[in-house]
Amino acid sequence: MTTDFAATRAQFDLPEGVIYLDGNSLGPLPKMAAARVARTVTEEWGQMLITGWNKAGWMTQPSRIGDRIARLIGAEAGHVATGDTLSIKVYQALASALEMNPGRKVVLSDTGNFPSDLYMAEGLCRTLGPDYQLKTVAPEDVLDALDETVAVMMITEVDYRTGRRHDMAALTARAHAVGALAIWDLAHSAGAFRVDVANGGADFAVGCSYKYLNSGPGGPAFIYVAPRHAEVARPALSGWLGHAAPFAFDLSYRPGTGVERMRVGTPPILQLAALEASLDIWDQVDLDDLRRVSLALTDQFIAGVEAACPDLVLATPRTHHDRGSQVSFRHPEGYAMMQALIARGVIGDFRAPDILRFGFTPLFINAEDVARAIAIIADVMQNRLWDRPEYKTRALVT
Amino acid sequence: MTTDFAATRAQFDLPEGVIYLDGNSLGPLPKMAAARVARTVTEEWGQMLITGWNKAGWMTQPSRIGDRIARLIGAEAGHVATGDTLSIKVYQALASALEMNPGRKVVLSDTGNFPSDLYMAEGLCRTLGPDYQLKTVAPEDVLDALDETVAVMMITEVDYRTGRRHDMAALTARAHAVGALAIWDLAHSAGAFRVDVANGGADFAVGCSYKYLNSGPGGPAFIYVAPRHAEVARPALSGWLGHAAPFAFDLSYRPGTGVERMRVGTPPILQLAALEASLDIWDQVDLDDLRRVSLALTDQFIAGVEAACPDLVLATPRTHHDRGSQVSFRHPEGYAMMQALIARGVIGDFRAPDILRFGFTPLFINAEDVARAIAIIADVMQNRLWDRPEYKTRALVT
Known part of the structure; x- marks a missing residue:
């Protein structure tokens, strides 16, 4: 298929005058999601x-x-479960993976991983006992740090700060070669480009739906368990909906079939309704088209901003192969700059300590938007429009 | 205040011709929830x-x-967090409690506890290691089973099958006397009657919002940590939103203040919007009025059904002190009977192996509803209207 991105864009409810470059943090509202959620509330509930x-x-x-x-992440049908939050799904994947590699006690991750993944691993290691440890290295050092002590490599494919993309297949091949299992966090991958968990050898993968998948604030997460492990992985969070027969109300846990065992409690039906509406748009998208347009937009943005704003330091790799679908620049006054941009309708976000982050989402962002965004950023930077006290007061959520 | 239950009833959207005696499983739709969720979707998201x-x-x-x-469960303000599912909150409470009582390895629960609580405890014990064990006794034997080996007593106040209610304050006093901590699961208590976690001495309490609290399918759970433990309890599920400074994106976990540390990932905003609308109704309710009417309704129902249907065996305690806000009867053909009742507009549910379960929720059920329900049940039973093949085919969810 050839994706009609004008048609996908028309299916989103985008506020007038806003150029929304933050779909990598919270995707916008699919028009049909409002109706779908309303139907779920009034007609179903x-x-x-x-x-x-x-x-x-x-x-x-x-x-x-x-x-x-599953289609978006290259997973086999029947091997992805949805529910809970991404942090919970990280915990599940990690707990199962560690149990499957009992001779080893090291979880390897990198300092570019999203902190919640690291925190969940810390908590799990503490629960498992003093032998277990989380080891983090710089993103570019993961490959070399994979050795025979590593039980599980837990990596987020795209760095939430810089947009740097790991070569997951290569890391996973090396992990397997040293006898480690690989967990892929696809928070900034699913819906950003074609992911291929099956061919890439992922043992487990997790991700969230409220970023590129546009399911709304607090939309459910997902977890993939490779078919070769699906009947082996034992859930640490063994909730009743992961039981083989939830409505038998047995007193002892028996895991359900395959990935179904990774379900925990009652699913969030209103949030799932919104996600379902969003996936109707995704069904119209070819992932190769998506990547082609995403790279064109990020190239355009990098070139335009660098030309107009020499003070902003690119934090995102220039090489296509190493780039996700976001562009980040560093500046010590990044927080104030982002507030000034948001006030002018260019919505990105700020990540401590100094990152201005912009997400590029072909489903609803086009080259014209990017050109307008560049012009506004140039104006804000060249005229120091960000240098006002009200832009420097930090809000709770940045 | 005196509660106007006609006024609360008018605030629910109840289908024509239905007598809904299943608000203990999934509460009905507050009329304002539809508007609140729609506003959250279109105006906020x-x-x-x-x-x-x-x-x-x-x-x-x-x-x-x-x-x-907090008001509904007698908790101190600032000591209840919402989010996730009840199973996850059970896991959090149990993991923290076990860590706070390190010399002991036994979790004591009862066979009337909801299976998911037992499953989560099983999973946690397996993760903690072979010394840890879940011990279950019959509901009436919990008091005697509390001894110096017990680290944590984990009890659901009201038995989901029978409606039998534990004396939580007495059990908790005994638990503390033997050096154990007490976790209260309030799934069938919050919104069913006045709960008093603070005066009852609960160390932790957990519950869900989609039953008596009417938050809709998959609404979020809650967790209470007693103020004396709030800065001591260490979260096992240490997610970023439980961090002291989530948006600092530190690489190491530092727990947030008090119960805030029991937050994990991104909150489900659409589900929370529905819950907020439901709590607007709860703000109009005095919990003593609620209990008075609840007991009158369950008394009326027990008397009416027993008089008309001698084949149904009461499973719920007759003593008010020992009763929650539901009435259950046993019958080997309970499943078919419940389907026949649902087909005639009396909605309760079935719990394996033989329980017909009816919930009584004064916010939207009154004595007239109960009288009509009794008449329909009498008709179905006396004329064996349930004895048809289509009522005997089990659905996925019972």
């Missing part, structure tokens, strides 16, 4: 009440949605 | 996009909602 679990298919919705995410 | 985290107060919503739940 309101009218079906408890019978919605069967009649509206709520109970099986997480796996139906998992199958639709 | 749609128009504010990422800035909704600050502008719409999404980031602080879990603690604001926690404070409103």
Whole structure:
């Protein structure tokens, strides 16, 4: 197929006058999501009440949605479960992986990983006992740090700060060669470009849906377990909906079939409804088209901003192969600059200590948007429009 | 205050011709929830996009909602966090409690506890190592089973099958006397009657919002940590939103203040919007009025059904002190009977192997509803209307 990105753009509700370069943090509202959520609330919850679990298919919705995410990440159908938050899914993947590699106690990650992944690993290691440790190295040192002590390599493919992209297949091949398992965090990958967990050899993969997948604030996460492990991985968070027969109400846990065992508690039906509407747009997208346009937009943005704003230091790799679908610049006054941009309708975000971050999402951003964004950034920088006290007061969420 | 239950009833969207006796499983739709969720979707997510985290107060919503739940469970303000599912909150409470009582390895629960609580405990014990064990006894034997080996007593106050209610204060006093900590699961308590975690001595409490609190399918759970433990309890699921400074993006975890550390990942904003609307109704309710009416309704139901249906065996305690806000009857053909009742507009549910379960929720159920329900049940039973093949085919969710 050839993707019609004008058509996908028309399916989003974008505020007038806003150039939204933060779909990598929270995707915008698909127009149909409003109707879908409303229908779920009034016609399903309101009218079906408890019978919605069967009649509206709520109970099986997480796996139906998992199958639709599977296409975006190159997973085999039937091997993706949705629910919970990404941090919880990280914990599940890591706990299962460590249990599958019992002779080793080291989790290897990198300092560019999203902190919550590291925190969850810390917490799990503490629970497992003093032998277990989380070891972090610089992103570019992961390959060399993979040795026979490593039980599990846990890596987020795209660095949330810089947009630097790991070569996951290469890291995973090396991890396997030294006897380690590989967990891929796809927070900034799913919906950013074609992911191939199956061919790349991922043992587990996790990700969230509220960024590029546009499911709305607090949308559910997902987890993939490679088919070769699906009946082996034992869930640490063994909730009733991961049980082989949840409604038998047995007193002892028996894991469900395959990835279904990674379900925990009652799925968030309203959030899933929004995600379902968003996936209807994703069904219209070819991932090679997506990547082609994404790279064109990030190239255009890098060139334009660098030409106009010499004070901004590019933090994102210039090489296509090493780049996700975001562009970051560093500046000590990055926080104030981002507030000034947001006030002028260019919405990106700031990541401590000095990163201005912009996400590029072909589903609703085009070259004309990027050109306008560059012009506004140039104006703000060249005229120091960011240098006002009200832009320097930090909000709770940055 | 005196609660006007006709006024609360008018605030729910109840389908015509339905007598909904399953609010203990999934509460019905508060009329305002539809508008609140729609506003959150279109005006907040749609128009504010990422800035909704600050502008719409999404980031602080879990603690604001926690404070409103606090009143219903007798918790001190500032000591209830919302998010995740109940199973996850059980895991958090249990992991922290076990870590606080390091010399002991036994989790004591009962066979009337909801299976997911037991499964989560099983999973946690396996992660902690072979010394840890979950011990379950019959519900009436918990008091006697509390001895110096028990690290944590983990009890669901009201038995999901029978509606039998534990004397939580007495159990907790005994637990403390033998040096154990007490976790209260309030799944069938919060919104069913007045709960008093603070005066009852609970060390931790957890619960869900989609039952009596009417937050909709998959609504978030909550966790209470007693103030005396709030700065001591260490989270096992140490997610970024439980960090002292989530947006500093430190590489190491530092727990947030008090119960805030029990937050994990991004909160489910659409589900929280529905819960917020439901709590507006709860703000109009006096919990003593609630209990008075609840007991009157369950008394009425027990008397009416027993008089009309001698084949149904009461599974719920007759003593008010020992009863939650549900009534259960046993019958080997309970599944078919419940399907026949649902087909006639009396919605309760079935719990394996033989329980017909009916919840009584004064916010939207009154004595007239109960009288009509009794008449329909009598008709179904006396005329064996349930004895049809289509009522005997089990659905996925029962």
